[in-house]
Amino acid sequence: MYVLKAEGLCKSYQTSEGILNVLDHVCFQMKQGEKVAVVGPSGSGKTTFLHALCGIDKPDSGMIQIKDNILSEMSDDELSLFRRKHFGMIFQDFQLLESLNIRENILLPLILDGRDEGEQKRCLQQVASAVGIEKLLDKGITEISGGQKQRVAIARAFIHQPEIIFADEPTGNLDCKSTTDVINCMTKMSENFHTSELIVTHDLYVASFCDRVLLLENGNFTGEICREEKNFAKKVMTLMSV
């Protein structure tokens, strides 16, 4: 059973040198609970692909189906509500709101969904302890390190127990120690909530934690490795050295 399915995705941009086809009839499927990494050289369209799948950017053509819902058939309001309930997002630059403290940042998805205080408290406790930031909750965003910020972003992405997590270079701004922490947090959370994850990354370490690694090049997938395959890690390393 696929939780996410994309067919014939196309996206192009007008540049000074002409039209650049970033996504060229891309097809993709992801199963419930699966963790997929999309890798590829800079400018290969990984982020555009992720933005199109989670509905924050519109593809020029193609179809995206999440469970039984086709994104292009949804109105903007329906898509917002859908994102609110079913998606969690993690960004390379965290995208936390400096105007709010850590507790409020984490609670945002529940607040937007109008959940009551009791539920907010219970969910917050659960995610904060899972990512190890219970003691930071009343601090401001500017008072914590990059690794801690990313853990806050992970807590925010998981607090409403979404079905799919979209992560755009979640460890791109972090050192080795913080990268390990963040990956451990994400693994722990996705196991707890049985969440599917689509991760765009450059990091071999991050990719090696996924069930499937796809190589995006020149607007389309040119390589794929599954965890079940023999010498998975070696193959991922080879794939990422392209």
Place this chain on the structure above:
Amino acid sequence: MTFSDISKKMIHFHFSKYKLFFLCNLFVTVLFFCYASIFTNHDFMDNYFVVDSMISSNIILPSILSALFLVLFLPFSYAVFLSARKREYGVLFCLGMRRKEAVRNLMLDGLIVSGFALIAALAIGTVLSALFYGFIRYGLGIEGLKWRFDIAPYQITVLLYGVTTLATILLQGTCMYFPQIAQLLKTPFQAEKKGKILCYLERVSAWFGKSKKIEFSFLVRHKRNWSIRYVMSIFMLTAVIVLVGLCAGINQSFYCDAERYAPYDVLYTDVFDVNYIKEQEVRELANSNHVKITEYSQLGFARDQTFNYFPVSLINEKFGCEYHVNQGQFLNLFPYDLLDGYSHDLTPVSHITLENDLELESIGSDIRILFNQNPTFADRYLILNDTDFKQLAKESTYWSGRIYLLQLDEWKKSADFLKDLQLRLQENNNVSEQDQQIYYAVSSKLEKFRKAHTSSRFLIFVMSYMIGLFCFTQWVLVHFGILAETDEIKRSIHSLRLLGVTRGEVFSYLRFKNKFRFLPQIAVSFLTAQILIWILLHKLYHLEILGCIAGAGVGAFIFCLTALSIKRYSQKEFDRIT
């Protein structure tokens, strides 16, 4: 915790941006209200006896500019206010906030802040306009003008502000509906292209052997925001230079007007012997006031509701003209100087029928100022053949009278003489002072020059107020623009320092950047303003050269002052960044 708790925290966090938006609205509205309180005052605009039209007409241009300023500046300040919050809303959209919720929040925010700004502006504007009136009355000596509460300036301010604000909030507030969320998330860090102009300038600098790649890279930030800032700055600086040029030109034109429209030092008239005073009496009055009459002459005339009629022989003899008007003919005379900057109706009358059924045909027209203007005269002047004039003067339906023309040895010292003459005529006529002013006033060169002087001071006052505010606003625009990019500059400079760039080099980069932020708009405004001044003053006594020189002077002054202060400004920025 609810979304309204979160909203309050966000407002608290962005309080400085709300404050800036509030202050911008307050500032432009108070400015406009001050002008509105004057141009809606009927005594000021329409009552010739309280404020001369020469003075009141000076309020029109600054009022139009302040209205234009309000209409342009409000959308700009709202755009800046919005852009500061775009990324925040981008994140909320990612988390599932609906666009209409965001638009509703933004519009509500904008309307509340704008509403408070309007109330505060009207309150402060009321106080400031009372001070404005006080200065006009006591500082400039326009004593007839009094401040009183009037609803009209409030109405016009609320209307202009309301329409502009609503249109701005509706148009810009709804902008959250359109961009892709990914676009909103990128807003503060969006990479921008150098653009043709910068590329060209970079190449030009390379030709001179100085490649300034790093310096130009500092300018490629928030190109769109800076484009808007440059346009606003050009508008304001052009207005400043044009206002100074116009001020110089118009100021001089007041004195040219006084000179041209008052060829005689004193003029008064009598009609049917009303307003009559013996020559001897006039001379005695002059002597008692230490003024000597060097020329005393009189000229017969007749008038009806529309025309003043003069006999041709008297006009030729007195003013050295060579008009030939035969019986049954007349000549249209327009007593204007076409270079006075006003529009005049120069359509000649082709045919008139006098009371005794005498038909007269026009032989053409001439434009010439023969003597001073006076309230006794009708609007149009006709010169008739002597025989026709005599016949017309006999008719009881025409008012016949005499014009008395005086030249003095020192007209500048004639104030007391004029006052006594006016008083004596009023006593003789046994009329009120106001009637005397309306129907039998004495016209004089001194009075004309006094009005020119008051007009000049009023013009300088209203223009200075406007010029000062425009200069200040242009500086604020650029200063806040530079402050807004400080964080990014800081990052770039930190990277450059790591690469081995010295403190001195960093300082020179900042100085180069600031030159580009402050100076190009002055240069563009300078050129634009010169053209505008030339066009506007060309038909005003050919004062365009004076206006252009004054405009060039102030343009050069602003340029030099800015260029000099850039070093200091860059030093401060350097200290702040490092």
